[in-house]
Amino acid sequence: MVKVTFTSHNKEIYCNKGEKLLDVARDAEIFIDAPCNGNVSCGKCKVRLIKGKVDTEKTHHIKDEEWNQGYILACNTKVIEDIDIEVPSKLSASMHGMKIEGSDKKKDKEVFDRAKKIIEENNFEFKTNIVKTYIEIDEPTLDDNISDIDRIERYVRNHLGYDEIDFTIELLRKVPTVIREDNFKVTITYIKKKNKITILNIESGNTENKLYGVAIDIGTTSVVICLVDLYTKEIVDKASSGNAQIKYGADVIHRIVYSTKKNGLKELNEAVVEETINPLLDSIYTRNSVDKDNVVSLVVAGNTTMTSLFLGVYTDFLRQEPFIPPFLKSPRLIGKDVRLNINDSAYVFIAPSVASYVGGDITAGVLSAGIWSSEENVLFIDLGTNGEIVFGNRDYMMSCACSAGPAFEGGGISCGMRASNGAIEKVKIDKETLKPTLTTIGDVSPIGICGSGIIDLICQMLLTGIIDRRGKIHRDIDNERIIFNEYETGEYVLAFKEEYNLDQDITINEVDIDNFIKAKGAIYSGASVLIESLGMDFSVIDKVYIAGGIGNNLDIENSILIGLLPDIEREKFIYIGNSSLVGSYLALISKDAKKKLQEIGSEITYVELSVYPTYMDEFISACFLPHTNIEQFPTIKSKLGE
Structure with a gap:
C-alpha cells in the first residue's frame, strides 16, 4: 500500500x-x-x-x-x-455554485407564468388527484374491536364515500402508533381513483394545510429541484447543483460506458440520488421547515440515459445500434422505490422519453413550450450538454438529437468550464489592440470560460480578424495575445496569469475552436435536416424557442453570426428557461397536464440523423463560420465584408 x-x-x-x-x-x-x-x-x-x-x-x-x-x-x-x-x-x-438558468426571479416568474397561461388557454384544470383530509375515527372498545386499518376503512367508506382503501406496508407500520398519538384524530393523504383511494400518509392531528410536491430536472451537467405547495400551486423554493455523476464523464456516452464496469451502475445511481438530489431536498426542507412525509408527489424529467441511471437500469444498449432504450414510459413507482427523501408512499412519475437520445426533458420542454397546441411552426432547441431539437405545431412534431457534445457547457474546451463563479460569460475584443473586456459570473477574477462566453469570444475573434472562417488563427498577426505553442497550434490569450494572479494563462486554441465549431455545426445541421425532412426550409419558422443551460445569457446576434442559429428575424427567438423543469412543474400541479405529457411522448416522431442521407453533407457544410454557403446568412454576409 x-x-x-x-x-x-x-x-x-x-x-x-x-x-x-x-x-x-x-x-x-x-x-x-x-x-x-x-x-x-x-x-x-x-x-x-x-x-x-x-x-x-x-x-x-x-x-x-x-x-x-x-x-x-x-x-x-x-x-x-x-x-x-x-x-x-x-x-x-467547478461542480458547485453553478449558475442555473432561470435563477433570476423576475425571468423565472415570466417563464413559469407563460407556461401556466398555455395550460389555462387549453382549458386544463390546475387540480391533482391527491387529497388531504382530517378525520376523527371511533376509538376501539371490546364491542368494537376491528383492526386499526379496518377502522380507517370504515370511516372512509361511511363518511368519504369510497368503497375501499389501498396502502403500502410502510404506511401500515405507522398506523398503530400514529392514530393513538392524538386520540384517533388523524389526517390522511390519499390518491383518488374512482371509488377507491390509496393512502400515502397518515399523521397525528390536523395537518391539512401541509401538502407538497417536488419537480426535478435531472440534467447531464446540473440538477434543479423545486418544492411546490400543492394547495396554492406556488413554488415554495428552488435548489440546484452540479450532477455528481460528472466525475464519471461529461456526457451520456462516457457515463454509459462507465456503467458497464464493475459497480459502475451502482456508483452512477448513488451519485445522482445520494450525492445530488437528496442533499438538495434536505437543504430545501430545512430552509422551509418541511417534513419529508408531507412531500407526496414527485415528477422527474431527464434525458433517456439520466432517467435510466436514476432508476438504476442498465443502459449500454442505448449507445449500440439500433439504439434501443430500456423503457420510454414511466413504470409505476413510489418514493421508496427511488430512495429519495420524500414520503415512502409518494407517487413518482417519470416524464416519458421518445427515443434513446430524445428523453423526458424534451417531452416536458415541449409541454411547457406549448408546441402541441400551437398553430404556428415552432422550432424548439435545447442547448444543454446534449443538443435536442423539435419542430412542429399542433398537427405534427418531429424531433432529433445532435451529437453536439458538452461544448455548450465548457466541455472539450481547454479553458472551458461550467457556468459557476469565475466563468467568463461575455467577451468584447478591441479591434485595434485585440485586448478583451471580460464579464464573469459573480464579478470575480476569471478562471475559465463557459458556453455563452465561448460564443461571444469566437464571434469577436472572427469580427476582429483574429481567426478566419475556418476557425484558424491568422499567422501574420503581431500581437502579444497571439502565440503558437510547441505543437504550432495557434492560441489567443484571454487573460494573462499576471493580470489576475492565476497559475497559468487562460487561452483558447485552434483545437478548442474546432471543437466548438463542430458542436454548433451539429445543432444547425440537425435543425436544417429536420425541417428539410418535411420538404420545408427555415423560412417557414414562426418562432424559435431556446431552452437549456446557456439560453439565458445567449446573444442571439452572435449566435447567428457564428452559424449556431438560422439567419431569420431576430424577434422570432424566445428564451423559455429550463423548460424541462417547467414542464415537470406543470405535470405536478395539473393531472390534465400530466396526461398531455404522456400523450406528447407518443406523438413526437423521431428522426435518426446518423442514417439520414443528407445529414453528413449538411454537417460538414455547417462546420464553418457561419457556413460554407454564406448565402444562407444574408444579414451576416455584409458584416464579414463579403
Whole structure:
C-alpha cells in the first residue's frame, strides 16, 4: 500500500501500488473534473505533483512550463510511491455554485407564468388527484374491536364515500402508533381513483394545510429541484447543483460506458440520488421547515440515459445500434422505490422519453413550450450538454438529437468550464489592440470560460480578424495575445496569469475552436435536416424557442453570426428557461397536464440523423463560420465584408 496526500483538501488515502490517480481521488470523494472519464482526450484533470514520483507521461494537454511545475493528468498517472498532490481549486469547485438558468426571479416568474397561461388557454384544470383530509375515527372498545386499518376503512367508506382503501406496508407500520398519538384524530393523504383511494400518509392531528410536491430536472451537467405547495400551486423554493455523476464523464456516452464496469451502475445511481438530489431536498426542507412525509408527489424529467441511471437500469444498449432504450414510459413507482427523501408512499412519475437520445426533458420542454397546441411552426432547441431539437405545431412534431457534445457547457474546451463563479460569460475584443473586456459570473477574477462566453469570444475573434472562417488563427498577426505553442497550434490569450494572479494563462486554441465549431455545426445541421425532412426550409419558422443551460445569457446576434442559429428575424427567438423543469412543474400541479405529457411522448416522431442521407453533407457544410454557403446568412454576409 502507498499513501496519497491531497494537500489541497487536507486528506490522506491509502491505495494499491499502480492504481490510477483519478480513481484514487474518486475513492477519497475528491472531485476532479474529468469530462472524458479518463481516456486522456480532454486534458481537464490536471493536478500538481508536490512530492514523490509517479508513473506518467507528458501529453499535448500539458505545456512545457506546466510540466516543469509538476502538472500531470490524474487519468494518465499511476501511483507507485507515497506522494503529495495539489488539486487546483478550479477543478474541485467547478461542480458547485453553478449558475442555473432561470435563477433570476423576475425571468423565472415570466417563464413559469407563460407556461401556466398555455395550460389555462387549453382549458386544463390546475387540480391533482391527491387529497388531504382530517378525520376523527371511533376509538376501539371490546364491542368494537376491528383492526386499526379496518377502522380507517370504515370511516372512509361511511363518511368519504369510497368503497375501499389501498396502502403500502410502510404506511401500515405507522398506523398503530400514529392514530393513538392524538386520540384517533388523524389526517390522511390519499390518491383518488374512482371509488377507491390509496393512502400515502397518515399523521397525528390536523395537518391539512401541509401538502407538497417536488419537480426535478435531472440534467447531464446540473440538477434543479423545486418544492411546490400543492394547495396554492406556488413554488415554495428552488435548489440546484452540479450532477455528481460528472466525475464519471461529461456526457451520456462516457457515463454509459462507465456503467458497464464493475459497480459502475451502482456508483452512477448513488451519485445522482445520494450525492445530488437528496442533499438538495434536505437543504430545501430545512430552509422551509418541511417534513419529508408531507412531500407526496414527485415528477422527474431527464434525458433517456439520466432517467435510466436514476432508476438504476442498465443502459449500454442505448449507445449500440439500433439504439434501443430500456423503457420510454414511466413504470409505476413510489418514493421508496427511488430512495429519495420524500414520503415512502409518494407517487413518482417519470416524464416519458421518445427515443434513446430524445428523453423526458424534451417531452416536458415541449409541454411547457406549448408546441402541441400551437398553430404556428415552432422550432424548439435545447442547448444543454446534449443538443435536442423539435419542430412542429399542433398537427405534427418531429424531433432529433445532435451529437453536439458538452461544448455548450465548457466541455472539450481547454479553458472551458461550467457556468459557476469565475466563468467568463461575455467577451468584447478591441479591434485595434485585440485586448478583451471580460464579464464573469459573480464579478470575480476569471478562471475559465463557459458556453455563452465561448460564443461571444469566437464571434469577436472572427469580427476582429483574429481567426478566419475556418476557425484558424491568422499567422501574420503581431500581437502579444497571439502565440503558437510547441505543437504550432495557434492560441489567443484571454487573460494573462499576471493580470489576475492565476497559475497559468487562460487561452483558447485552434483545437478548442474546432471543437466548438463542430458542436454548433451539429445543432444547425440537425435543425436544417429536420425541417428539410418535411420538404420545408427555415423560412417557414414562426418562432424559435431556446431552452437549456446557456439560453439565458445567449446573444442571439452572435449566435447567428457564428452559424449556431438560422439567419431569420431576430424577434422570432424566445428564451423559455429550463423548460424541462417547467414542464415537470406543470405535470405536478395539473393531472390534465400530466396526461398531455404522456400523450406528447407518443406523438413526437423521431428522426435518426446518423442514417439520414443528407445529414453528413449538411454537417460538414455547417462546420464553418457561419457556413460554407454564406448565402444562407444574408444579414451576416455584409458584416464579414463579403
